[in-house]
Amino acid sequence: MSIDKFTTLTTTMIPLPIENVDTDQIIPARFLKATTKEGFGDNLFADWRYDKAGNPKKDFVLNNPNYSGDVLVAGKNFGSGSSREHAAWAVAGYGLKAVVSSYFADIFKNNSLNNGVLPVQVSDEFLKKIFSAIEKDAKTQIEINLENQTVTLLSTGEKESFEINGYKKNCMLNGFDDIDYLLNIKEEITEFEKKVPTFSAL
Amino acid sequence: MKGKTLFDKIWDSHVVKSIPNGPDVLFVDRHYIHEVTSPQAFEGLRERGISVFNPKRVLATPDHNIPTKNQHLPIKEELSRLQVEKLEKNCAENDIQIFGLNTPNSGIVHVVGPELGLTQPGMTIVCGDSHTSTHGAFGSIAFGIGTSEVEMALATQCILQPKAKRMLIKIDGELGSVVTSKDIILYIISKMTTGGGTGYFIEFAGSAIRSMTMEARMTVCNMSIEMGARGGMIAPDQTTFDYIKGRKHAPTGENWERAVDYWKSLCTDDDAEFDKEFHFDANDIEPMITYGTNPGMGEKLSGSIPVLDSIDTASQTSFSKSLNYMGFNPGDKLEGKQIDYVFVGSCTNGRIEDLRSFANAIKGHKKADGVVAWIVPGSKLVEKQAIEEGIKDTLEEAGFELRQPGCSACLAMNEDKIPAGKYSVSTSNRNFEGRQGPGARTMLASPLTAAAAAITGKLTDPRKV
Numbered sequence: 261m262s263i264d265k266f267t268t269l270t271t272t273m274i275p276l277p278i279e280n281v282d283t284d285q286i287i288p289a290r291f292l293k294a295t296t297k298e299g300f301g302d303n304l305f306a307d308w309r310y311d312k313a314g315n316p317k318k319d320f321v322l323n324n325p326n327y328s329g330d331v332l333v334a335g336k337n338f339g340s341g342s343s344r345e346h347a348a349w350a351v352a353g354y355g356l357k358a359v360v361s362s363y364f365a366d367i368f369k370n371n372s373l374n375n376g377v378l379p380v381q382v383s384d385e386f387l388k389k390i391f392s393a394i395e396k397d398a399k400t401q402i403e404i405n406l407e408n409q410t411v412t413l414l415s416t417g418e419k420e421s422f423e424i425n426g427y428k429k430n431c432m433l434n435g436f437d438d439i440d441y442l443l444n445i446k447e448e449i450t451e452f453e454k455k456v457p458t459f460s461a462l
Numbered sequence: 463m464k465g466k467t468l469f470d471k472i473w474d475s476h477v478v479k480s481i482p483n484g485p486d487v488l489f490v491d492r493h494y495i496h497e498v499t500s501p502q503a504f505e506g507l508r509e510r511g512i513s514v515f516n517p518k519r520v521l522a523t524p525d526h527n528i529p530t531k532n533q534h535l536p537i538k539e540e541l542s543r544l545q546v547e548k549l550e551k552n553c554a555e556n557d558i559q560i561f562g563l564n565t566p567n568s569g570i571v572h573v574v575g576p577e578l579g580l581t582q583p584g585m586t587i588v589c590g591d592s593h594t595s596t597h598g599a600f601g602s603i604a605f606g607i608g609t610s611e612v613e614m615a616l617a618t619q620c621i622l623q624p625k626a627k628r629m630l631i632k633i634d635g636e637l638g639s640v641v642t643s644k645d646i647i648l649y650i651i652s653k654m655t656t657g658g659g660t661g662y663f664i665e666f667a668g669s670a671i672r673s674m675t676m677e678a679r680m681t682v683c684n685m686s687i688e689m690g691a692r693g694g695m696i697a698p699d700q701t702t703f704d705y706i707k708g709r710k711h712a713p714t715g716e717n718w719e720r721a722v723d724y725w726k727s728l729c730t731d732d733d734a735e736f737d738k739e740f741h742f743d744a745n746d747i748e749p750m751i752t753y754g755t756n757p758g759m760g761e762k763l764s765g766s767i768p769v770l771d772s773i774d775t776a777s778q779t780s781f782s783k784s785l786n787y788m789g790f791n792p793g794d795k796l797e798g799k800q801i802d803y804v805f806v807g808s809c810t811n812g813r814i815e816d817l818r819s820f821a822n823a824i825k826g827h828k829k830a831d832g833v834v835a836w837i838v839p840g841s842k843l844v845e846k847q848a849i850e851e852g853i854k855d856t857l858e859e860a861g862f863e864l865r866q867p868g869c870s871a872c873l874a875m876n877e878d879k880i881p882a883g884k885y886s887v888s889t890s891n892r893n894f895e896g897r898q899g900p901g902a903r904t905m906l907a908s909p910l911t912a913a914a915a916a917i918t919g920k921l922t923d924p925r926k927v
Contacts, residue, residue, distance in 0.1 A: 279777055280657065280780065282756065285894065294541075295545060340657060341592065341688075341894060342592050343590060343606035343607060345499065365657070371608035374608060374610035425485065427481045428485075438622050439614050442620055445487065446618060449487075452478045457475075460713045462516075462518035
């Protein structure tokens, strides 16, 4: 099994300058009844994006034709709350390749990495610069370079580096999957299990 | 060599190997699963052509999607029924034990695990649900995972995790008479903010924690995820051992003695160091309520919603958006606000002590006209006990109804949805927009504060009822 490879991305952006966007907003619970990973992109941010009758709300950014691109730029603490991976499937299903924010919730970060969506954590100041660049010109572009771990605002050339652990970086660059890695050390795990303290019959 | 924290002791003893410049391979003792976050994981195993590593370490129960009435009948809602059936089928095919709908040990997975003695100190526990942090109350490392990780744990009984940083939150002092563990955790989250614990595993300590029952401790650890923490934990003590002893899957005989000896070693060494420490005084804590759309937006019930000037400039837009959704204004007094719904239940406050304290508080009163109240036990065992103790009768005399167990209106995946625009005082864990139904307005509180609101039809200080 594999995930999509991620190397370098140059794209316009979709701005969502709201803080603490929780996974209930990314994908509301009533859409979690599916038993496959497909189709969640249609309901990404469903309650912000559509009115009760299912018509697009004009004031929401995904319905604004001025904004498009492979990257969502969001306010700090993106993806808090529920562990639902459906949120990452919705982000990936919509066609987004990366999310830029000044802070990510831990579980969402893991989930998005496991689905080939790169969480790019920048400083509060840099995030502000990105938002104001988009405000000035909706077509402004960003370049995300995973190998160098840099994010660059192409309009001004301003650049910042971001963190990712070496293992996950390698997985993203090559499209490797965690489970394949673990299956390769199955014997070690079997041996390890024998030493784990257990007091009740399993 | 420096001493170790409780977190370090358990974590280090479960590391199969460390990947250089990467995460640890962490062995998982217990893996709980439910119907919503597991189907795609089983599908993944099928696609890979592999089986479950050790089915005996996995336990299943449907909880998120199930109705809280007429559980003996087939589930009406088709997609929910299919998801529950899929869980049963996946468990049967993979030889995994399941507590099926309406069977004696079924219920919310985070209520069931502890009450059956399956959750024990020193364990590593995962589940595809962020409130897995609940089990940390027993001195275990327990945290929520995504579905890729559910697949990973099913396939290999391990997950890849970077080790979190360590945080100590100490609460000393004595609690006021109607101040519950829910008020403590809402207070802490209001101080820490909804992202303040991100990247950390929290150990809760101090005299206020020590004096809590296991159920109260579970409420505290349950909501550690609401400040972004990977999990919360409390060192096991005599209260923990007494709670576990005699439960269905608790160790017995010689194994019990061995277990307790080991469990007693599970504490933070005196010279261990945390990456961050916070201290709170229990005397400062009053009954709490949330007024906004994340659990960090909490205030003492006797207080007011903050004024805009008191909020960080950068956060003012989000703050205003949140109050706008709630239909509140900055500076509003909280007491006296009209409410429409009361929900008592969930993995946060759906245990017998919660139902008991709600029932005691409403005894001799009547439910306010116009308030719709859903009282939902956390498990079949809690339901049974509530009936045996006369809690059901007390509820009915006051105009309330005891429903059947499940996650219910905490996330409104079943029919239990709060209508758009209505105000709900809820003992659950999240007040996000639409959490209890599209457009629903949630205010989180303790069972005692929920009782006071249910009787009066408005936010009321439980000390005044």
